[in-house]
Amino acid sequence: xxxxxxYIIRSSYKNAYRSxxxxxxxxxxxxxxxxxxxxxxxxxxxxxALKEIPENSILVIDGSRSKYIDHDVLEVIHEFKSYxxxxxxxxxxxxxIPNYDLGGGCPLIENQVFRLNVIIFMMKIxx
Numbered sequence: 606x607x608x609x610x611x612y613i614i615r616s617s618y619k620n621a622y623r624s625x626x627x628x629x630x631x632x633x634x635x636x637x638x639x640x641x642x643x644x645x646x647x648x649x650x651x652x653x654a655l656k657e658i659p660e661n662s663i664l665v666i667d668g669s670r671s672k673y674i675d676h677d678v679l680e681v682i683h684e685f686k687s688y689x690x691x692x693x694x695x696x697x698x699x700x701x702i703p704n705y706d707l708g709g710g711c712p713l714i715e716n717q718v719f720r721l722n723v724i725i726f727m728m729k730i731x732x
Contacts, residue, residue: 609720621647624654632696633662643724651678655685660693667700679705 621643625636635658644652658664666682668674683705690697 620652621650629670633659634665635662636667638663638667639671639674641670641672643668643671643678645675645677646723648675648677648681652681654683655689658693660694660695663696663698664690665698665700666702668702669700671701674703676705679703680707683707 611650620640624638625638627636634694637654640647679702682699682702684698684707687707689695690717
């Protein structure tokens, strides 16, 4: 049962996105296609991928397949766009990525309820 729980979390963590790199003229274009469910479990892997984007490149983050994108992940994406991308001269295009207010504040209650439901679902599978 513990193995099943570990496998579910691991596969969810690894399948957050698909990355495609292309060369156009003098710039590298990196296309990051998000999976259909991007949960808080995927925040770390997406953050790591964004840190690896080279300077002076073009990044396209495509959320058109995503049915759900967690607010933590949206925060990471929009912080990257607002701060890191500017300092590294990365041009970024967001496709069907909802807006996120970087002004701070408390996480949305719906987000916390979703997290609780995910944990309960995984515990039911394992036990």
